[in-house]
Amino acid sequence: MISLNVNQKNYRVDADPNMPLLWVIRDIIGLTGTKYGCGVAQCGACTVHLNDEAVRSCVTKVSRAEGQKIVTIEGLSKENDHPAQIAWNEENVPQCGYCHSGQIMSAAVLLRENPNPTDEDIDAAMAGNICRCGTYLRIRKAIHLAAELQRKGSASK
Amino acid sequence: MKTSIRFKTKFRTFMIIGIMSSVVATMAFTLNKESEEARVPPAPIVTKDSTASVKAFKQVYTVLMSARCMNCHPSGDIPLQGEDSHLHTMQPRRGVDGKGVYAMKCSNCHQPANTPGLHTPPGNPNWHLPPADMKMVFQGRTPRQLAKQLVDPNQNGHKDMKKLIEHADDGLVKAGWNPGEGRKMPPMSHAAFKKAWITWLTTGAYAPAK
Numbered sequence: 280m281i282s283l284n285v286n287q288k289n290y291r292v293d294a295d296p297n298m299p300l301l302w303v304i305r306d307i308i309g310l311t312g313t314k315y316g317c318g319v320a321q322c323g324a325c326t327v328h329l330n331d332e333a334v335r336s337c338v339t340k341v342s343r344a345e346g347q348k349i350v351t352i353e354g355l356s357k358e359n360d361h362p363a364q365i366a367w368n369e370e371n372v373p374q375c376g377y378c379h380s381g382q383i384m385s386a387a388v389l390l391r392e393n394p395n396p397t398d399e400d401i402d403a404a405m406a407g408n409i410c411r412c413g414t415y416l417r418i419r420k421a422i423h424l425a426a427e428l429q430r431k432g433s434a435s436k
Numbered sequence: 437m438k439t440s441i442r443f444k445t446k447f448r449t450f451m452i453i454g455i456m457s458s459v460v461a462t463m464a465f466t467l468n469k470e471s472e473e474a475r476v477p478p479a480p481i482v483t484k485d486s487t488a489s490v491k492a493f494k495q496v497y498t499v500l501m502s503a504r505c506m507n508c509h510p511s512g513d514i515p516l517q518g519e520d521s522h523l524h525t526m527q528p529r530r531g532v533d534g535k536g537v538y539a540m541k542c543s544n545c546h547q548p549a550n551t552p553g554l555h556t557p558p559g560n561p562n563w564h565l566p567p568a569d570m571k572m573v574f575q576g577r578t579p580r581q582l583a584k585q586l587v588d589p590n591q592n593g594h595k596d597m598k599k600l601i602e603h604a605d606d607g608l609v610k611a612g613w614n615p616g617e618g619r620k621m622p623p624m625s626h627a628a629f630k631k632a633w634i635t636w637l638t639t640g641a642y643a644p645a646k
Contacts, residue, residue: 319556320545321525333539338551385539392538404538407526407545 281345285310286354296342300334301325303341304351312352312380316409323408326381327351333388335407352380355387362432363387366425374412382408386422390429396422480597482638489639495624495632497579497644502622504612508565509574515565516575519620534565550616558616562608566593583636583643600637604630 283290285308292307299318304310304327313336316324320335327336328350329343355361363386366372373379382405389396389404396404401422410418499505507516513530514523531537536544547559566572570593574582585591587600595603603609613626622629636642 319551319553326539326544332541332544334544338545338547338557340547343547388539400538403527403529404540407528407540 281341283308283341283344283349284347285349286351292341294341296340296345298341299337300327300329300339300341300344300349301336304336304349310351310353314377314380316378316381321409322378322381323385324378324381326384326408328355328384328388331388331391333385350384352384355383361387362425362428363390363421365428366421369424370417370421372414372417372421374410374414378408378410382410382418386418386425389422390425394429394433395426480601480638482597482640484640486640486642489636489642490644492632492635492639493579493583493642493644496629496636497582499612499622499624499629499632500574500582502612503620504615504622505609506574508608509572510565511573511575513568521575530565530568530571532568534567536564550614553617555618556616558611558614558619560608560611564608578646579644580646583641587637587641597637597641601634604633 280291280293281296281303283292283303285304290308292303294303294307301313301315304313305315313327314324315337316322318337320338323335325335325337326333328334328348329336329339330347331350356364361383363383367379367383372382385405385408389401393400393404398419401419405415405418405422500509503516503519503521507518507521507524510516512523514527515530516522517524526540528540528542529537531541536542542563542565545557546563547557548561549559551557551559570591572585572591572593577585589595592600610626612622615621624632
C-alpha cells in the first residue's frame with residue numbers, strides 16, 4: 280500500500296510503485312481533471328503540483344510522490360477561485376479545454392514565483408504546455424489578468 | 437646539608453615530571469599528526485609530459501563534445517537534445533541555479549531515474565545545467581579553449597586538481613553512460629574516459645595547440 284496526500288486528503292492506494300502518478304490520480308483515486316496527453320512529458324496536459332512544483336504526472340512514478348504533497352486542478356482552490364481560474368473564465372481561454380488543467384497548474388507556479396510576469400516570463404514558464412487549439416494568446420492574456428487579480432487580492436488583505 | 441638534599445630531591449622530581457610531560461605531549465602530537473595525515477589523501481602526483489598530456493586530452497575532448505556531455509553544457513541558456521544537439525524542445529531555460537525556471541524546472545520531467553521507453557526523458561536525481569554564474573560551456577569550444585577552461589578554477593566550478601579527478605566519478609557525469617533507450621553512448625567506456633582524464637591532468641593538463 281502506498282500513502283499519498285492529494286488535495287490535503289490522505290489516501291492509501293494498492294498500486295505498483297512504478298505506476299505513473301497520473302494513473303493513480305485518475306483511475307484509482309478518481310480525480311479526472313488531470314488529463315492524459317502524450318505519456319512522455321512532452322505536452323504538459325498531466326501537470327500537477329508535487330511539493331508545489333509543476334511535475335508531469337505521466338512520467339512521475341507514484342513511488343516518488345509517496346508521503347509528498349500533491350495538488351491537482353481539483354485542489355488548486357476551494358471555490359475554483361484561484362486568480363488563474365478566474366482569469367481563465369474571464370478571458371474565455373479554453374477552446375476544447377483538454378490541456379487547460381495542465382496549463383492552469385503551470386500558470387499557478389509562475390504566478391507564485393513571479394507575481395508580475397512579463398510576456399517573456401510567461402513564454403518561458405508555459406513553453407512545456409502545448410495547446411492543440413492554439414489558445415496561446417488568450418493564455419498569455421489570462422496570466423496577465425491573473426497576476427493583476429492576485430496583486431489586488433494581496434493588497435486588499 | 438638537609439636543605440641541600442631536600443632541594444636536590446625536589447629538583448629531580450620536577451625534572452622527571454617535566455621530561456615525562458614532554459614525552460607524553462610529543463607522543464600525542466605525533467599520533468594526532470599521523471591520524472590527520474591518514475585522513476587527508478595525498479595530493480595527486482603530477483609528472484609533466486606534454487606529449488602524453490595532449491594525447492590524453494584529445495580522447496577526453498571526443499567524450500566531452502559528444503551529445504551526452506555537451507547537451508548539458510550549451511553555449512546559450514537552453515539545453516540541447518539528441519545526437520545532433522539541437523535546442524531542447526519546449527526550450528526550458530537554465531535559470532539561476534541551472535535547474536530551470538517556474539513550471540519548467542528540470543526535475544518536473546526528468547525523474548530520479550531514466551523513464552522507460554524510447555526517447556523518453558532520461559533521469560538522474562541531480563539533473564541540471566551548470567549555474568548561470570558559471571556556465572561551463574563546452575559547445576563551440578576548441579580543444580585548446582576547453583582544456584584551458586577545464587583547469588581554470590574561475591571557470592570550472594572552483595575545482596582544484598583533486599576535485600577535477602574526483603569529478604570523473606560524479607553521478608551526473610556517469611549518467612552519460614546510462615543515457616536511456618534510443619540514445620548513443622559516449623565514444624568510449626567510462627573507464628577509458630576516466631583513465632584519459634586522469635592521465636591528462638597528472639601529466640600537466642597541457643592544452644593542445646589549437
